[in-house]
Every structure is written in structure tokens, then in C-alpha cells.
Amino acid sequence: MITVSSILNLAQFQLREMPPGWQAQAVGSTLGSELVVQEFYLQAEPDVKFHYFYRGKPLSKIVADEFVELLSQAPHALSDEEFSNIEMVVRDASEPEFFEMLDKHTETLGGRNGLVVEGIWKFSDVQDLGIFITGTDARVIDELHFTAPKQLFQQFKASLQDILSLVEWRQERHF
DSSP states (O other): OEEOOGGGGSSSEEOOEEOTTEEEOOOEEOTTSOOEEEEEEETTEEEEEEEEEEOSSOOOHHHHHHHHHHHTSOSOBOOHHHHHHTHHHHGGGGOTTTEEEEEEEEEEETTEEEEEEEEEETTTTEEEEEEEEEOSSTTOEEEEEEEEEHHHHHHHHHHHHHHHTTOEEOOOOOO
């Protein structure tokens, strides 16, 4: 097992290790920004990746309130109207010209509800399963993304479950 950067222990979850076969990239950030990206790739198939992403700035209170309202409900598939209310949470994945939506729903992960969005980035043919979660400050969103070329995604999707089984979700939540 590889040890994971301490940056992942500051988020809404803890992930102290990755399953065997995963390699960490250097933590990425932007000078003058709090944006943080931690990327891992599967050594046997480097185009299969797992990312932690923090956008570096909080959501507006209006969007955060909509997101909290959505997450406070029982897990369910999202209607188009519900999704349109939280488009700022998923950014470009809400744009049909960039992202072909395959699934959008809320799901309980470690006792907490999160937003799960799956689709294909049209310009790269990369399939992405993103998990969006918030904590005590509802305006701060942590994102986990599992990505792979569309033709490899289903073959390696079980790797995401291996990773998620190692995640310790913080029980603090806004709702």
C-alpha cells in the first residue's frame, strides 16, 4: 500500500493509503490560489486515474443552500430541475456541449450523502464518475473523481470501489 499525501486528510474524508498498484502524482496547486489537486494513476494502466480536487474557493451561499437541501433528502436520482439548481457544484459537467451525462444521483457514502455524477467528456472521450461532498461549511466542496478512457472505464470501475472501501468519511456535516 502506498501512503497518501496528508492533503487528503484535511478534506471531508481521510484516505491514508491507496490499494496496491496505484501511484501518486505530485500535489498540484495554483500560485495565489487554494486550488488543490491530488492525482493517482493505476500503474498497469496509467490512463485510469483517481483524483481529489478542491476548487480553492467556496460556493455562493445560494448554491450551497440548494446543495445542502438536495443532500438532506433520501438518496435518489436527480431530476433535471434539481440538477439545474446545483450546476455550479459540478461546473463544466453541467454543460451538454462538454459532457455527456450518463447518471446523476445522490448516494449514501460512509453515512453521509454525496452527489454522484457520471458521464463522458466529449472532447477527450474520458469517462468520469465524480463524487461531490460538503461538510460543516456547506460552501466548501470536496470532489473525488475516477476517470478512464471510455473503452476502459467499465473494466476498471471496480478499482473505485477498492479505493472507496479505504475512505474514512468525516461525520461532520452541514445538514
